Amino acid sequence: MPVVVADAGPLIHLAQIGKLYLVRNLFGSVMVTDRVKVEAFDEGVRLGCVDAEAVGEALSEGWLRVEAVSERLAKTAAKLAKGENVSRADAETLLLAEEKKAELLVDEKPLSNLARMFGLRVWSTWTVLLESLSVGLIEVVDVESAINELGRKRHKLREKQAKAILDAAKYIANRKAK
Secondary structure: OEEEOOOOOHHHHHHHOOOOOOHHHOOOOEEEEEHHHHHHHHHHHHHHHHHHHHHHHHHHHEEEEEOOOHHHHHHHHEEEEEEEHOOOOHHHHHHHHHHHHOOOOOHHHHHHHHHHHHOEEEOOOHHHHHHHHHHOOHHHHHHHHHHHHHHOOOOOOOHHHHHHHHHHHHHHHHHOOO
């Protein structure tokens, strides 16, 4: 299984639809920075978000673990954040993934593009769902439900993007059925 570092967005989104377990099933264990933990868990608890409970369970179970960021990496992240106009949390996440030679789980387009420039393989909420469908962990109806729950309400998918994701899910399901 690949080494994976996650940003808060996909963890929150997958927890919101009850599918955070897919990350564990696909990747085994996942690292986050302390800043990501604060975003995905501490702030969620403070705001009373139900999805924070699922993130908390993953942390308790140990498959989602906080990886300390070195002082050197933190300083480099501060410069990267300023230079690329991304948050400190995003910069630390990206640099941790690079340092660990890991894949990156992220939904934000600017960070995703930056990660690709760094040569990292990038996963998103949607690619996690499609890969989970491909390996038989979920069904097309689960992807469609996620599009309805996340894509139209929280994740801000355009209609064309939602259709492309659903078409990909149907293609994967048809290919598996043969």
